[in-house]
Amino acid sequence: MSRFTTISVLVFTVFITSCLQAQMPPSPVEVANTVSNLWMKRDFTGMSFFVTNIYMTHSNYVPAIMAASFHDSYFNGDYAISHKKLLRVRDGATNWPSGYAHDFLDVLGGQIKRSEDSLRFFLKLGMSEDDHRRRANPNIIRNYYGDDKLPLPIYYLFWAPNTNVWHESN
Amino acid sequence: MKRTLILIMTLALTTWSLRAGVNPQITEAYMNIVGFTDDPDGKEASPGDFIALGSRKEIKCWVNVAGRASLSWVSTKIEVYDSATGGTPLPTKTASSSAGYKYEFDATTTPRSFFIKGVDVSDGLAEETLLFEALHVEPYPHDIVAFTVVRLDSIWAIKPDPNERMESFPPHVSVNCSAFSIVNPGRHLPVFRNDSNHDSVLAALMMTPDMFDTYDANVSVTWRKISGPDSGDFNETDKMLVRYENPTIGGIYKLGFDFGLGTPESQVNIVLPLAGANMMTWLGSERRYIEDYAPQHKAETRADCIEMNPLLAVEPLLLELEMTVSFANLSAYDFDYSMYPVNASRQAPFQRYAANNFYWYVTLRDVVVHGSKINNMLWGLFSRGWGWTEAEIRAGAHLNQLARTLRMDGVGSQNALGLGFELHTRSSELTSDILTESLITSIQDPALDEEIFWPCSDPADGNENSFVRPSLRTTQYD
Numbered sequence: 227m228s229r230f231t232t233i234s235v236l237v238f239t240v241f242i243t244s245c246l247q248a249q250m251p252p253s254p255v256e257v258a259n260t261v262s263n264l265w266m267k268r269d270f271t272g273m274s275f276f277v278t279n280i281y282m283t284h285s286n287y288v289p290a291i292m293a294a295s296f297h298d299s300y301f302n303g304d305y306a307i308s309h310k311k312l313l314r315v316r317d318g319a320t321n322w323p324s325g326y327a328h329d330f331l332d333v334l335g336g337q338i339k340r341s342e343d344s345l346r347f348f349l350k351l352g353m354s355e356d357d358h359r360r361r362a363n364p365n366i367i368r369n370y371y372g373d374d375k376l377p378l379p380i381y382y383l384f385w386a387p388n389t390n391v392w393h394e395s396n
Numbered sequence: 397m398k399r400t401l402i403l404i405m406t407l408a409l410t411t412w413s414l415r416a417g418v419n420p421q422i423t424e425a426y427m428n429i430v431g432f433t434d435d436p437d438g439k440e441a442s443p444g445d446f447i448a449l450g451s452r453k454e455i456k457c458w459v460n461v462a463g464r465a466s467l468s469w470v471s472t473k474i475e476v477y478d479s480a481t482g483g484t485p486l487p488t489k490t491a492s493s494s495a496g497y498k499y500e501f502d503a504t505t506t507p508r509s510f511f512i513k514g515v516d517v518s519d520g521l522a523e524e525t526l527l528f529e530a531l532h533v534e535p536y537p538h539d540i541v542a543f544t545v546v547r548l549d550s551i552w553a554i555k556p557d558p559n560e561r562m563e564s565f566p567p568h569v570s571v572n573c574s575a576f577s578i579v580n581p582g583r584h585l586p587v588f589r590n591d592s593n594h595d596s597v598l599a600a601l602m603m604t605p606d607m608f609d610t611y612d613a614n615v616s617v618t619w620r621k622i623s624g625p626d627s628g629d630f631n632e633t634d635k636m637l638v639r640y641e642n643p644t645i646g647g648i649y650k651l652g653f654d655f656g657l658g659t660p661e662s663q664v665n666i667v668l669p670l671a672g673a674n675m676m677t678w679l680g681s682e683r684r685y686i687e688d689y690a691p692q693h694k695a696e697t698r699a700d701c702i703e704m705n706p707l708l709a710v711e712p713l714l715l716e717l718e719m720t721v722s723f724a725n726l727s728a729y730d731f732d733y734s735m736y737p738v739n740a741s742r743q744a745p746f747q748r749y750a751a752n753n754f755y756w757y758v759t760l761r762d763v764v765v766h767g768s769k770i771n772n773m774l775w776g777l778f779s780r781g782w783g784w785t786e787a788e789i790r791a792g793a794h795l796n797q798l799a800r801t802l803r804m805d806g807v808g809s810q811n812a813l814g815l816g817f818e819l820h821t822r823s824s825e826l827t828s829d830i831l832t833e834s835l836i837t838s839i840q841d842p843a844l845d846e847e848i849f850w851p852c853s854d855p856a857d858g859n860e861n862s863f864v865r866p867s868l869r870t871t872q873y874d
Contacts, residue, residue: 300713329787336785343783344712347698351709359711370714377713378720 239270239356252282257289258383262376274301286390289383291315296379303362305306306355309341318391330385377386414845425503426530427794429523430454442676444522444542447514448657453527463532465503469541470496471524473516482510503530513546517603521610538694545678546611549656553585553664561585565664567655573648573665576860578747586749587643588848589764594628594643596666612636615656622663624649646670646850647743652848653770670744671849672758673737675854678863679760679779683819685865686774689775690781693868697722700870719800719873720813723782726868728796731775732839735767736866737856744852749845757844759851760836761828766846769812769839776816785818808841815839 252260256323257280264273276295280287281294291311317367319326348358371377399796427440430453434440447453459465467476467486475485478500501508518524522542529538532800555561563585565571573582587594596822600617602608612635619633628643630796640651645830646668664710701718702708709717719793737758745756757766772793779789791815818830840846856863 278562305712330789332785336783339783340716344716348712352708357710360711366711367713367717370711371717374688375717377717 251284251287251290254289254386254388255384258386261293261383265368265376265380266373268365268368270301270368271366273297284390288315288318288362288389288391291391292379292386295360296377296383298377300367300377301362301364303358303360304355305341305345305358309338309345312338312341315391326387327385330382330387332378333385334384337379346375348370368369397507404756404797410711415806419627419811423459423463423530423533423537425457425459425530426507426529427455427457427463427467427526427541428507429541430456430509440541442522442542442820443523443614444544446611446657447474447512447543447545448655448659449514449517449545449547452477452511452513453543455512457503457528457539458505458507459530459537461504461530461533462502462504463865464500464533465530465532466500467500467510468496468527468529468753469525473514474519474524474526474543475513476526477511477513477514478509483747486510488541490685500531506818509619512543515545516545517547518543518545518740519604520544521607522714527648529612532568544607545659548662549601549603551662551664552601553666554595554599555585555587555591555679556593556595556597559591560587562713565662568660570650570661570663570667573650573667575648575670575743575746576636578750581667581748582665584667586650587666587668588749589644589646589668589850590847594668595639595641596636598651598653599666600639600662601653602636608636617656618654618810620652620654622650622652624651624666625668640666642667642786646852647741647805648746653822664846668847668850669746669749670739670852671846672745672756672767673739673852673861674761675735675737675829675856676828678684679770679773679831680833682774682775682863683827686777686821687781690778693778693870694719694723694782704871707854710807722786722871723779724792726870727775727778728792730868731771731866732873733771733774734862735865736860736862737768738858738861739852740857741854742858742860744854745812746849749848757846757849759853760831761833762851763765763833763836763838764849764851765839765841766808766841766844769808769841772809772812772814773819773839777815777819778816778822782815786813788799789813789817806841806843808844811835812839 260276261273264276277293277297278351280290284290291314295308295311296312298304316338319331320332423505429440431444432440450618451616457465457467468637469476469512476497476859478486479481483680487497509871522544524543526541550567551561553564553565554674558633563583565583571583573584575581578819585596587592587596598619601789602611617634617636619638625643625645625647627645628649629687631641640649649666651664651666653664655662685790697713697719701722708718736756745758750756755771757764758767759772760770771810776789778788783791790810790813793805793809797803814830816833819827822830
């Protein structure tokens with residue numbers, strides 16, 4: 227009986243720990259470090275797996291949304307979807323401004339504006355969203371960036387708050 | 397009867413002769429220094445008068461009964477002339493003796509002028525004496541005058557403790573002082589704005605200091621302001637030692653000193669170094685230019701990037717990268733205004749104390765700031781006009797500074813960026829309404845020297861001032 231009790235407690239502990247771990251997303255810095263390392267190593271498969279996974283498991287977590295937004299545009303050419311994710315973060319911040327650092331909101335606003343300008347500009351050039359999606363190739367972009375620069379959205383991941391945007395529904 | 401007549405005539409002649417011998421007409425000799433009051437105490441003989449080294453003083457000699465007379469002196473520190481200028485000394489050296497000089501002439505009741513020239517500085521007060529004697533009658537009536545030959549050695553302008561500085565000025569000449577030489581602006585005493593007080597002591601020094609008080613008491617010296625801002629004043633103007641007190645307006649103060657002996661005026665320059673002219677009006681118009689220029693430059697950059705690399709026309713992310721890199725590189729290194737705001741009186745900026753002269757110190761409102769901070773302000777405005785956010789610009793400035801100096805961007809620079817952001821955000825408001833004195837003060841930099849300069853209230857004016865805008869390329873590959 228005693229042995230059964232001990233095993234039960236252990237199993238329960240492992241279960242609870244697993245549950246807690248499953249609920250605890252990596253910190254913003256961990257997310258930023260992982261994304262930047264994968265980018266620098268040109269591990270695009272690993273990047274897609276990491277971002278997709280974290281966004282699926284923590285879809286309200288701001289660093290996960292930001293990473294997914296980056297992935298949408300840089301890997302898939304889905305600028306509109308990427309843009310919507312940024313807007314979602316901004317709307318959440320609008321409802322709960324105290325949860326966000328001023329500097330983060332500032333750069334987020336800049337990213338959103340540049341994204342809108344870019345979409346408008348390329349629309350004027352006659353490029354549709356489908357064109358962008360068809361052309362999407364992270365390898366080309368990575369080569370163009372070289373080894374001494376990171377895309378701005380990765381820099382801004384380091385500034386992301388350790389919070390969820392669940393307040394957006396309030 | 398005849399004998400009686402002869403006796404009477406003899407008596408009369410004797411009486412007349414006796415009277416003539418006992419009571420002759422009294423002959424007197426006079427010698428006066430022209431312009432010098434000979435009071436009953438005989439001041440002419442002691443302490444006498446002063447002659448500036450190299451200049452001449454007139455004396456007049458006469459007797460009340462015409463006849464031979466002489467002028468004698470022993471001193472080798474004076475020469476006697478019979479003309480106010482030029483001529484040769486009297487008597488010529490060949491007529492002199494080791495005992496001194498003696499010049500004989502026919503004196504009349506009309507004064508005759510001689511001119512005494514100081515040729516060497518006296519060793520003591522009233523040491524150079526002249527004797528005028530009437531020779532045609534004994535016991536030689538005479539008069540004596542004395543001189544002291546003095547030289548104004550130098551004039552000192554002194555900034556007293558606790559920031560003691562001093563500068564000497566040569567006597568009897570005007571000394572040029574120009575704001576526009578960083579190496580050699582000319583002699584001047586600087587009075588910095590952050591000095592604990594702004595008074596200057598001015599001292600006219602003679603070669604023989606022990607005569608100082610006597611000279612001061614007997615000769616009318618005069619100080620005056622020749623030119624300079626309408627500020628401050630002398631505590632006294634008729635002493636050898638005076639103060640110029642409490643000037644509160646920057647500029648070059650040219651002060652004159654008259655030694656009182658007919659010599660040319662001496663000059664002292666006191667400089668309250670001015671920063672460059674007031675740039676508020678310029679900044680107001682430049683702000684509007686930048687507001688138009690920034691989006692235009694961004695559009696040109698985008699177009700030129702695409703022209704340079706057609707791939708960018710189909711790759712938004714690459715175009716964004718190229719534009720970001722272009723902006724960062726070009727604006728960080730090339731966004732440099734050249735500002736040299738000279739005021740109408742050509743006294744600002746006083747360059748001597750502006751060691752870092754790529755940018756001059758300039759004035760905004762009544763605050764002195766370094767030109768680099770105005771550059772930062774305009775770069776902040778330009779960057780906002782390009783679409784960058786405040787945090788991005790601040791971070792960019794830090795990165796730029798780190799790359800250049802391995803230090804973070806200073807507080808003053810970051811505050812200057814902040815003012816640029818204010819100008820961007822409050823676009824409809826007047827620049828002069830936004831940039832309050834306290835905000836402008838916030839862009840001063842402890843590592844710089846704004847505090848020593850005096851603000852210039854005049855705007856830039858004249859041909860010498862210049863403002864050159866940054867010449868920004870649109871791609872790195874131009």
